[in-house]
Amino acid sequence: MERLNREGVPKLLDGIADATAWEAKRSAIEERWLAFIGGLPERVPLRYDVLAETEEERHTRIHLRYDSVDGDLVTAYLLVPKRKPSASSGGRLPAIMALHQTANEGKAEICLPTGTANRRYGLELADRGYVVLAPDTITAGERVYEGAAPFRTAPFYERYPAWTAVGKMIADHRQGVDLLASLDCVDADRIGAIGHSLGGYNAIFLAGADERIRAVVSSCGFATFAGDPNPNRWGRRDWFSHIPALTDELERGTVPFEWHEIAALAAPTPLFNWSGQADAIFPHWEPIAEAMRDLHGLYARLGAPERMLSLDGTSGHDFPGPVRAAAYDFLDRWLAREED
Template identity: 25%
Template structure:
């Protein structure tokens, strides 16, 4: 079929009967302000993080790497490393994590900000019932960090905030690869402590005495446990601070964290635990030579993690 053609004469006659439209009046352009996005990008760019990652059960887990600025601190120019574990709200705008990573890098420690929620397919990624699944992702992350050519695998630490602090303490109590732990507003899982903890690496505890999400008594219980174990530890309770540190307390917490890891991941601390035979009631510590998948954490180790599901926690900024 031929396309329907309109003659110039017909087109002209049509134009003659069509009303002439007046030019539309221009409406004043209103400047709109985009809503603020809860994105980690600004803080990540500030930290100059290098995006990397690994695959866990078919899912890509992102890891932002902020490399040490002072290379050559260890054998073969390898630096110590710290994994940074976020809280139950994820990374948020990144302001609680990437400045920390930059401060560590400035002191010669490579920081790895682990998006461990990437490895969890369920919607409620912070649910207590998913503790073991999250811990398996974090264990894979430790292995990933240890395999990097620029990392000294004998000098690895973990920093955890809130939910990340629960995981950092649980991991430090059973994984011999972890040489130091910093727990900020987290706690030792009650079930882990009930079954028995016989070892903790050097640990720094940071907490606010007005924390309504994870009460400060949990920090004091943790300190009491470490005193019983003879664990080398430090503690700072910030007066007037809640679940999120602000102002001077936040600045001080970063400085204390960096100083703690600098001292406990120094070159002469690397082999401290390598030859120790640690008998842990929850199961054997994972030797550095064993694959990560051989580690089997106990079920329901964060029964008390229900604290993190409270309304005041869900509405709090992490």
């Protein structure tokens, strides 16, 4: 365990002389991570039901629900562009898991014109030519527990005291990747993930758990324990409890990992990260930037420095237009073909 409130983040490559040493360290980080999130169950066979279809000008929006682990059902929007892929791309399009932020509306926030400005990245990517799957996370959209308010995880922990909301979200999203990969219109080798805030770190977590994710965009979704004025945001709370056992570690003055170590599980998957220096939710932008620099050093050691781009600017907890444009260009570089 590491001591909390250290002056800086631990260095990913300290004592790492070669690729074999990194793989050993990566395996140790992954083992610790899986233990704290309660593990990831095997995926269940793909099954989904179409609930409704809506024709928009440039895409078709399909309202569906798909099976997930523990007998659960995930509600989602599937946005299928009307543009035809080129013959040279095999007649298939790149696809995106679009993960929403902490918004009661869930998937609607990022897929409908009624969504908040700077949050409609699911809609924008569909109109850019990506097949988009935008699921409701547990406690949001159509998946709020009966008798509970949005983002209240108490009913989940009553049923699964040894599991975590983080583990559940990753498991649900892996099932979503199964769905995308099964579609005739999707190139299963060109699936990415994008999200803002809650959706941003879920995109990073998903990439670390599923090698089918070939590019990741996280907006205001990365933070560190180091310098965080509220590190228990990740632990046991009255509303959305991510990983309850972290509270016990924090009370002892320790943390089991630093967050760039978890992001490193996905390396060298192409990663675009955006952080705002005026972010009131994650205000500790300096250690966040330090962690990103250290993570980029790992990408360089792995021979892929061009696969990571981390930006920070003066805005708040937002996904501004110029940053989204840069993020979409990044996805195009790694997922789209010139012919698409």
